[in-house]
Amino acid sequence: MTPSFAILPKVLLIVAALGLAACKNPDRYGSGADGYGANGAGGAGSGLNGDGVATSGLGDPSNPASVAYFNQTVGDRVLFVVDQSTLSDEGRAVLDGQAGWLTANPDYAIIIEGHADEQGTREYNIALGARRADSVKNYLIAKGIAGSRMQTVSYGKERPIATCSDEACYSQNRRAVTVLSYGAGA
Amino acid sequence: MMNSDKREDRMNRFAPLTRLLALGVxxxxxxxxxxxxxxxxxxxxxxxxxxxxxxxxxxxxxxxxxxxxxxxxxxxxxxxxxxxxxxxxxxxxxxxxxxxxxxxxxxxxxxxxxxxxxxxxxxxxxxxxxxxxxxxxxxxxxxxxxxxxxxxxxxxxxxxxxxxxxxxxxxxxxxxxGEGGYFDSRVVFVAESGPKDARAKRLAVMDYDGANVAYLTDSSAIVLAPRFSPNGDRILFTSYASGFPRIYVMDTASLKTRVLDEQPGAMTFAPRFAPDGQTVVFSLEKDGNADIYAMDINSGGLRQLTNAPSIETAPSFSPDGSQIVFESDRSGSQQIYVMSAAGGEPVRISSGKGKYGTPVWSPRGDLIAFTKISDGRFHIGVFRTDGSDEKLLTSAFLDEGPTWAPNGRVVMFTRESEGDGGSAALYSVDISGRNLKRVTTEGPASDPAWSPLLP
Structure with a gap:
């Protein structure tokens, strides 16, 4: 066994604990959130070494089983057209990749976040974001992922990732994001 | 799930107000x-x-x-x-x-x-x-x-x-x-801070003119759309404290807060009291579909009022409690409907160009205020309860969520400015369309709800 393997179980334990905490309260945007993804599972690596660089095994984007690989290479989000929750061909391709990853990594559960752009009323946008999240959930179920591994939440227009008031930003904000949480899988 | 006792403690520590509304004048x-x-x-x-x-x-x-x-x-x-x-x-x-x-x-x-x-x-x-x-x-x-x-x-x-x-x-x-007044009243709202992509929100209450602000929650979780009970003793609001949007009810004297209902796998939002102060109507979302439900706040008894695959939300009672106005996109776009308070077949009342949402019945019973989205602009408007005599009071990049002054002559609403540095503020306007003005708040603010006239 190499030295690097020797530390791995310890890291996994800590990350697993973070994963459970996230399961209890999946709100990535709660206290201390400083922008997109900073409080998510991908941030666990930076939390461990404290310098803001993800260097743990789980955060290595070249490792196909890592959260970073899921977020960056598989793709953690799909986008929607105005007022719609129908998946595009491009969105389906991303979700096919997510389904494959989730099948290969059964220890992960997911929370699917639905979002809307700012061009709508607050309550309607919560309902619309929920529709989008559910549309992703149903697609993943159809691809063989157990519904028990998934939760959905809608943020409506409360958490844009792009802040301009143009279609260039709106198109990025009309999204459903799949957020991994470790240790809660089926 | 969430520990509501713990949450109560935190909120009480944060804003130890003794008596919020009944000051005993x-x-x-x-x-x-x-x-x-x-x-x-x-x-x-x-x-x-x-x-x-x-x-x-x-x-x-x-x-x-x-x-x-x-x-x-x-x-x-x-x-x-x-x-x-x-x-x-x-x-x-x-x-x-x-x-x-x-x-x-x-x-x-x-x-x-x-x-x-x-x-x-x-x-x-x-x-x-x-x-x-x-x-x-x-x-x-x-x-x-x-x-x-x-x-x-x-x-x-x-x-x-x-x-x-x-x-x-x-x-x-x-x-x-010859009309009732509205100055001795309060407004509960969401005080905002921080950048647009990480907005911090907390509940606050103030006099109608912006004086005497008190904060009711901290900003550890997103909070939305607070609503007063008919006599001002409780506030309904939506919070992400559990990680999911869920309705809470706060006692305004003690600030004790409890979750209205725990429906596993469901999101609840857009709550409003009935005039009886016992019934709460709201949207419950399950499997991607939001419908309107009514709950008896004491017994917890739940009744489904709409049953459609479309989005049904933003319910508001008529002042006599007999009808509910709400929005639905069952026609393919957001429109306003009225149904019996017991549910049943709704009647669409909005008929103009564009989308209509967030209807609120006037305390006088004569008008319904709403948000209209048309040609990329947002408007606050009023029409009669059958949808006739539509009058738009404002036009802006983003106006939404009207609330009525106790006398039914003025509405207050959220106006959000455009772009990266956009922020929300409260505005009020007379139902004649005159006297549009910003309401003084310490910082950015949204989602106002006007109390009844205080006793």
Whole structure:
């Protein structure tokens, strides 16, 4: 066994604990959130070494089983057209990749976040974001992922990732994001 | 799931208010002497297309003891600000006064007030001893040379002096316009801070004019759309404290907060009380579909009122409790519908171009205020309860979520500015479309909900 393997179980334990905490309260945007993804599972690596660089095994984007690989290479989000929750061909391709990853990594559960752009009323946008999240959930179920591994939440227009008031930003904000949480899988 | 006891503790520690709404202002008996009911010649007609603001004078109130000196000026200033702020009245500055009011019971020099074209004169007196403040006032119709209605006095604690001033202004407004007032009221809202992509939100309450702000929650979780109960003793709101949008109910006296309902796998939002104060209507989302439900807040009994694959949300009761107005996209776009409070087949009432949402029934029962989205612009508008006589009151990049003043003459709403640095502010506008203005808040603010007139 190499030295690097020797530390791995310890890291996994800590990350697993973070994963459970996230399961209890999946709100990535709660206290201390400083922008997109900073409080998510991908941030666990930076939390461990404290310098803001993800260097743990789980955060290595070249490792196909890592959260970073899921977020960056598989793709953690799909986008929607105005007022719609129908998946595009491009969105389906991303979700096919997510389904494959989730099948290969059964220890992960997911929370699917639905979002809307700012061009709508607050309550309607919560309902619309929920529709989008559910549309992703149903697609993943159809691809063989157990519904028990998934939760959905809608943020409506409360958490844009792009802040301009143009279609260039709106198109990025009309999204459903799949957020991994470790240790809660089926 | 969430530990609600823990949450209560946190909220209580954060904002230890004792009594939020019932400050115990007493309306004492009418003052004796010269109390004949005058028939006023001054009048304001709300239906005139152009309203010339009615000129009035409010000399500093008379301090009837040393303790009342500071309040005598402050109270007169709040009365003047309330009246001027409606856009229906115009204050005549003290520099123009010919006559001085030196005693509350002195005869009014009508000629001197006529000479400066004051149509209404408000005089008052303040006595303050210890924590007790007594405010009395009279209103005079200058051109008919008569007192308008009875003099009244209010007694309360020193910290409720603004409420007493608002009560004076409400009485003056009501006597001159013939409509109920709205100044002695509060607004619960969401105080915002931070950048657009990480907005921090917390619940706050303030007087209708922005004074006396108190924060009811911290900003550890997103909170949205608070709503008062009919008598102001509770507030419904949506919070992400559990990680999911869920409705909570807060007691305004103790700030104790509990989750309304735990529905596993469901999100709940857009709550509003029925006029009975016992029933809450809201949206419950399950499997991607939002429908409207009613819950008895005491028994927890849940009833589904709509059952459609479309989005049904933003329910609001008629003031008699018999009907519910709400929005639905069952036609393919957001539109406004009315149904019986028991559910059943809804009738669509919005028929213009564009999308309609966030309907709110006026406390007078005659109108419904809404948000309209048309050609990329947002509007606050009103129409009759059958959707006729639509009138748009505003047009902006993003206006939404109207709430009614207790007298049904004014709506307050959220206006969000455009772009990366965009932020939210509260605005109010008369239902005639006049007097659009920003409501003073310490920082960015959204989702206002007006209380009923305080007792």
């Amino acid at each position: 007493l309306c004492l008996a009418a003052l004796a002497g010269q109390m004949q009911r005058a028939e006023a010649r001054i009048e304001l007609n709300f239906n005139n297309p152009v309203i010339e603001p009615l000129p009035f004078a409010v000399p500093d109130f008379i301090a009837e003891n040393n303790g009342g000196k500071r309040l005598a000026t402050d109270i007169a200033r709040v009365v003047a600000a309330d009246l001027s702020g409606t856009g229906l009245f115009r204050e005549i500055p003290a520099e123009a006064f010919i006559s001085r009011v030196t005693s509350f019971d002195a005869a009014v020099a009508y000629n001197d007030w006529q000479a400066i074209n004051a149509q209404a004169l408000i005089t008052g007196a303040v006595t303050a001893s210890g924590d007790k403040v007594v405010v009395k006032f009279r209103v005079f119709d200058i051109f008919s040379g008569e007192q308008l209605g009875e003099g009244l006095q209010f007694a309360g604690s020193a910290k409720s002096w603004r409420r007493m001033a608002h009560k004076v202004a409400d009485a003056v407004y009501s006597r001159i316009t």
